[in-house]
Amino acid sequence: MSAPHLPKVAGIDSSVPAPAHTVQPSPAPTRVIPGPGAALQDRLAGWVSDLTTLQELTERLARTTTLGEALDELLRAGAALAGARRGMVVLEPADGLGPDSTVGLGLARHDLGTIETIPCGTTPYGRLVETPPGLPGGSGELARPDLLAEKGLDPRHREVAARLGIGASYALALATTAAGPLGAAVWLYDEPAEPPERRRHLLGRYVRYATEHLARLLELERSRAELATVTQELLPARLPRVAGVELAVRHRSGPRGGGDWYDALPLPEGALGLSVGSVTGSGPSAVAAMGRLRASLRAYAVMEGEDPVAVLSDLELLLRLTEPARSATALFAYCEPALRRLTLAGAGHCPPLIVGERRTEFVETSVSAPLGMLACWEAPSVELQPAAGETVLFCTDGLLQRTGDATDRAYAKLHAAAAGVPSALRDDPDAIADHVLHTVLPDGLDRADSPEDVVLLAARFR
Incomplete structure (x- = not known):
């Protein structure tokens, strides 16, 4: 007589004996009821997160x-x-x-x-x-x-x-x-x-x-x-038209306003007075000083423009008497377009640059101190005879300083930019000024906020 079989249960084979050793089932997890302190901690953590x-x-x-x-x-x-x-x-x-x-x-x-x-x-x-x-x-x-x-x-x-x-x-x-x-x-x-x-x-x-x-x-x-509006009002509204020469200018002012200026003044007998300069300092006071100095220079240019040394000497005397705490750099050129001749004098200012098909070179000027630095300023003038089609570039120190390079490297960069002006652009002073400006100050440096003003004045002789 066979042994009785255990009943079968779905999913369980009743013929398989139970193991000798079994693992005790783990107890059901106990539900933890958060206390009032945990809710407060959550709120504090949320506040800290928000504040962070x-x-x-x-x-x-x-x-x-x-x-x-x-x-x-x-x-x-x-x-x-x-x-x-x-x-x-x-x-x-x-x-x-x-x-x-x-x-x-x-x-x-x-x-x-x-x-x-x-x-x-x-x-x-x-x-x-x-x-x-x-x-x-x-x-x-x-x-x-x-x-x-x-x-x-x-x-x-x-x-x-x-x-x-x-x-x-x-x-x-x-x-x-x-x-x-x-x-x-x-x-x-x-x-x-x-x-x-x-x-x-x-x-x-x-x-x-x-x-x-x-x-x-x-x-x-x-x-x-x-401040930018005031600065623009103190500078020429437009450049004059004078037979025998074409003019172009680029001016960039720093965010606080600076003391760089330029000027082109028609003079008797078809002559032209060209000047660039810079007053120390920045802000409204420097802009006001720049306006006063530029206006005085125009008056001296009308009276004795053919002698640039006398013009800057008078300007230096005025600066010492009226602005004793300031100094300034300046360059003034008496231009005779019909003769393609310039007579210029500079006071602590970077020399002009001649740009032409056959040469690109800085004008050799005597080394001189800025206005207001010595008891009496004086430096000899220099005569310059550009050829037909050549352009003379006048700039302020801000153009060199904005490069961030040492002075000699900045001068080399300016010279290379002028020498690299394409032949197709050399007949247009505006195109020359743009090319030089954007080459010396690439990637928007010419318009970026900077404490240095930039002036670049181009005079092309026919």
Whole structure:
């Protein structure tokens, strides 16, 4: 008689005996209920994280030195905080003094133009610009979490949002107590969305700091623009037309304004007075001193221009009497275009450079001290006879100093740039000046912020 079989259970073979030794099953995990202390720690960790993020973003913003850089940084940081991919800043200072500008993030120029076709009051930022905080009905933020589902949305706004794929927007006003309303920043979402309360709070604090920084840079930009305007007004509005010579000039002013000048003054009997110079220092006082010195030099040139040494001697005496704390470098040339002849004298100034088909060389002038450095300045004049088609280049020391090279290397770079002017450009003093300037100061160095002014004056003789 066979032994009885154990019943079969699904998934278990009852004929297989159980092992002699089995592992004791592990106990079920015990659910830990967090106490009130853990929740507090989580909140503290969140606050520390927010403060760290805010500190990093504000430090990056503080390192920006121009208005354009600051606006770009505001957009990038704001997009990260708001969780958006695109955005724009509309800068429209309420005082009307400008500058007005619109900067975009992830938006092409034509996209910004398309958004600006929306009636201002219905744009994602319009209400903030028209009714800034502090005015009746004014609010510091404007959230539109679902644009296409919004009732009463302007048809043009709906059309632009659909075309650009904008599903939602979140905007904050840019305004300070001192500067007043400056504009608005808006971040755009591809789908219906809205930043959570914690992110909104963090973004609001960042934008308040950013607006103060923008206001400072805006004031600095206005001051620079005003100083540049004053500098331009103190220099010739246009170069004169004199038979036998063609003139061109390039002038670059530093951000604080400097004391470099140039001049081209028609004189009796078809002559021409050419001068370049530089006053020590920078800022409004140096610009004012430059204006006074240049105006005095023009007067002396009219009275005794045929004697450049006398002109600079008189200028040196004036400088010692009226500007005892300053010195200046200057070069004055009495030009007779009909004879293709120049008589020039220099005071501590870099010599002119002759550029022609057969030669490129510096004019040999006597070494002399700047004006105001000695008890009495005097140096002999030099006569120069350029050939037909040759160009004489006058420049200030700022052109050499902006290269960042030692003096001898800077002079060599200037000589090489002049010698390398293509033959096709040698008949045009404007083209010669551009070629030399961009070769000596490549990659935008001629326009970059620098404490040194740059003057390059070209006179081509026919």
